[in-house]
Amino acid sequence: MIFKTKNLNIDAPATKGFWRSVFSRLSRNKLAMASGLIIIILTLMCIVVPMFSGVSYDKTNWSEIMQSPSMAHWFGTDSLGRDLFVRSFIGGRITFEIAFAAAFVVLLVGIFYGAIAGYVGGKVDTVMMRIVDVLYGIPFLFFCILLITLFGNSMALSFVAIAAISWLDMSRIVRGQTLSIKHKEYVEAAMVSGVSNFKIITRHVIPNLLGVVIVYAALTVPNMIVLSAVLSFFGLGVTEPMTSWGLLISDGAQNMEAWWLLLFPAGLMIITLLSFAFFANGLRDALDPR
Amino acid sequence: MLKFAIKRILVSIPTLLAIITLVFFLVHITPGNPFDGERALSPEALKSLMAQYRLDLPLWQQYLLYLNDLIHGSFGISMKYLGQPINHLLFPDNMGGFWVTLRLSIYTMAIAVPFGIICGAYAGLHKNSWFDKLVVSSNIFFTAVPTMVTGPLCVLVFAVTLRLLPAGGWGDGDIAHLFLPVLVLILAYTPTIAFVTRGSIIDVLNSNYIRTARAKGLPTKKILFKHAIRPTLLPVISLLGPMFAGILVGAVVTEQIFTLPGLGVLTTNAATNRDYNMIMAITILGSILTIVFNIIVDLLYMVLDPKIKQ
Numbered sequence A: 001m002i003f004k005t006k007n008l009n010i011d012a013p014a015t016k017g018f019w020r021s022v023f024s025r026l027s028r029n030k031l032a033m034a035s036g037l038i039i040i041i042l043t044l045m046c047i048v049v050p051m052f053s054g055v056s057y058d059k060t061n062w063s064e065i066m067q068s069p070s071m072a073h074w075f076g077t078d079s080l081g082r083d084l085f086v087r088s089f090i091g092g093r094i095t096f097e098i099a100f101a102a103a104f105v106v107l108l109v110g111i112f113y114g115a116i117a118g119y120v121g122g123k124v125d126t127v128m129m130r131i132v133d134v135l136y137g138i139p140f141l142f143f144c145i146l147l148i149t150l151f152g153n154s155m156a157l158s159f160v161a162i163a164a165i166s167w168l169d170m171s172r173i174v175r176g177q178t179l180s181i182k183h184k185e186y187v188e189a190a191m192v193s194g195v196s197n198f199k200i201i202t203r204h205v206i207p208n209l210l211g212v213v214i215v216y217a218a219l220t221v222p223n224m225i226v227l228s229a230v231l232s233f234f235g236l237g238v239t240e241p242m243t244s245w246g247l248l249i250s251d252g253a254q255n256m257e258a259w260w261l262l263l264f265p266a267g268l269m270i271i272t273l274l275s276f277a278f279f280a281n282g283l284r285d286a287l288d289p290r
Numbered sequence B: 001m002l003k004f005a006i007k008r009i010l011v012s013i014p015t016l017l018a019i020i021t022l023v024f025f026l027v028h029i030t031p032g033n034p035f036d037g038e039r040a041l042s043p044e045a046l047k048s049l050m051a052q053y054r055l056d057l058p059l060w061q062q063y064l065l066y067l068n069d070l071i072h073g074s075f076g077i078s079m080k081y082l083g084q085p086i087n088h089l090l091f092p093d094n095m096g097g098f099w100v101t102l103r104l105s106i107y108t109m110a111i112a113v114p115f116g117i118i119c120g121a122y123a124g125l126h127k128n129s130w131f132d133k134l135v136v137s138s139n140i141f142f143t144a145v146p147t148m149v150t151g152p153l154c155v156l157v158f159a160v161t162l163r164l165l166p167a168g169g170w171g172d173g174d175i176a177h178l179f180l181p182v183l184v185l186i187l188a189y190t191p192t193i194a195f196v197t198r199g200s201i202i203d204v205l206n207s208n209y210i211r212t213a214r215a216k217g218l219p220t221k222k223i224l225f226k227h228a229i230r231p232t233l234l235p236v237i238s239l240l241g242p243m244f245a246g247i248l249v250g251a252v253v254t255e256q257i258f259t260l261p262g263l264g265v266l267t268t269n270a271a272t273n274r275d276y277n278m279i280m281a282i283t284i285l286g287s288i289l290t291i292v293f294n295i296i297v298d299l300l301y302m303v304l305d306p307k308i309k310q
Helices: A002-011 A018-028 A030-052 A084-120 A122-136 A140-151 A155-182 A185-192 A197-233 A245-254 A259-287 B002-029 B043-052 B059-071 B086-090 B098-125 B130-144 B147-161 B175-205 B208-216 B220-257 B263-273 B276-304
Strands: none
Touching: A018 A030, A018 A259, A030 A084, A030 A259, A084 A122, A084 A155, A084 A197, A084 A245, A084 A259, A122 A155, A122 B002, A140 A155, A140 A197, A140 B002, A140 B220, A140 B263, A140 B276, A155 A197, A185 A197, A197 A245, A197 A259, A197 B147, A197 B220, A245 A259, A245 B147, A259 B130, A259 B147, B002 B059, B002 B276, B086 B263, B086 B276, B098 B130, B098 B175, B098 B220, B098 B263, B130 B175, B147 B175, B147 B220, B175 B220, B208 B220, B220 B263, B220 B276, B263 B276
């Protein structure tokens, strides 16, 4: 009879689902919601603006070189007479593509590496984490440039290089979480009933890591944006006539007398990075109310 | 203390060796070599070049010889500036190469660390004041927005619009030329130090032994400088280890923005010219510095935290 009260509680109206209460907490955080909205709007603009603007991002126009912002060219034009408004958003598209792709790879590698190390434990764990420690000792930018130098300079490879050095934090966080999940009753129950290790990791451990992973993902995307932009500063990654925010900013930094070349791409990037920061903060608060 | 220091140094040797091994084999197993590029070389010339760079030897011999070079303090020969030892390019007699990066990093640390700690402590002691809010919000802003954005914006404001300072270049390393690059780096790292100090001092002041000290009637000054300062600094010091690696990389990016002749230029040139030896040298040098700095931080930590002493 004692157990019955426990059963009753499951259907009690007061208990909301975990994700529903997370969402309701998040929706009450105005700054985080506004940031999320800005991210969505910017993403949509990066998709839509280059499609419907009527001007191509690589259309040079020698009679309209270095024009300041006007009704015809909202963000002005660059040293080849190309429209900066269109270029800013096509650059944003490339930046987002690299950032999301790299963040996806980082999450995938980080989650599996960390979950396996944490779950298997023992010698495997020690060796796997020693590898992470060693990679931590290498300054990431130099290693990234080394990889790009070795395998050639292209957009796809630059994102692989970025991802290859960025999964370390993720794997450490996931490992720590896995260690604590491992000793929960439901995992022990699954072990006792003879479920395979791989299945326990994919069915029980990884879903329960979601909270941490989501917050970290929201922090990884802006990091990837910054890293890909830094590589542009070294002339690596995206190449002309294609562009990215990093390339536009480094272009603007070389043509300071045309302030719009720097201010617009830099402004877009600052807005994006701050939005991601506030959104991630909001997510963390919503997932972990103390 | 000495025993711990020696142990700490010995432990980091395998790590460094692993990094060197990884970088070496990554570079040498990848197909192609820097000489099969644009200009076609005659077979004889190629052969002599390969011999000069020991690329004709078996891999394990190359590896051992490279290790031998490193132990003797040599990073080998540049593949772009033929015959030039990399040590001369990295550590030139005049100002340049690593010295520029080192100088930027040291200036940044020397200003950002004390300044950040003082600002953070003040903010923590005056919680919810306007200064506290400034520290918190500037931490959010400057952790999100990197030097590669703030740098050019600073140039636009101070150099191009206000015409107060030169936009770039090393000059003679005078204050006018160094002011903006160092400012950009300080802006990037001070807020984090301040924010961590702030959180730490708030925690410490809420702890029981501080309450006891207050109850005893000790003057505030004595509580702060005798009892609160050590535990407050612990999290800050553990922050400095990873931060140094960050500042090193940050300094390299800043050099690119302000066209300073440091490691940044060498890295870019090495990447575009596929100068494998150079980029290997820079990566390994960076790793050595990171590891050495982490050891220093660990030792400092031990001095401050009696709990670790055993």
